[in-house]
Amino acid sequence: EVQLVQSGAEVKKPGESLKISCKASGYSFTGFWIGWVRQMPGKGLEWMGIIYPGDSDTRYSPSFQGQVTISADKSISTAYLQWSSLKASDTAMYYCARSAAYYYDSSGFSDWGQGTLVTVSS
């Protein structure tokens, strides 16, 4: 069974750094893309970026390029999303998700983590 287990909720202050995680199990971690999706309170889904753990090929949405960093550690089957300096507008639920197709990132996300709620407030 494919499982994506995300790290717990975070409460941070503006300007602080943060790294949240997504631990994968039940499949070949290096063969599928892992993406991150933001959902601000009461709003829709936003595609942030995606990484292929097999070779660390990473792509970002233009809206998030330079704002976050996506990485993966294939030795522990875990993907990460990190910020160097949080803003109040980063307050949102963040989901990790696995690509539906082996090797390809074009067919959507078939499996999702439970979400990590990030709250940024002074």
Place this chain on the structure above:
Amino acid sequence: QSALTQPASVSGSPGQSITISCTGTSSDVGGYNYVSWYQQHPGKAPKLMIYDVSNRPSGVSNRFSGSKSGNTASLTISGLQTEDEADYYCSSYTSSSTLFGGGTKLTVL
């Protein structure tokens, strides 16, 4: 890149059929057969309902179907059930990333 355009809300009665549209451009929806649809219930993670325009993942009811014409993709739900009430999002692969639609709230009256 702008989000794909979906109607904010649609509604239907149990047993009826509804269709949700998703309009993009020739650079996304119209340019690739890689449109996906997701269902999201309140407080839950999204669930993949359709991928590659019209394919259903294993376990998804055949009441859900997808299609595409030009720059517009559509999700049709037939035989509406109360549990179908949820938010629905389309997404499309592009050459450099993926776009989501703004979401459509389906109300089953």
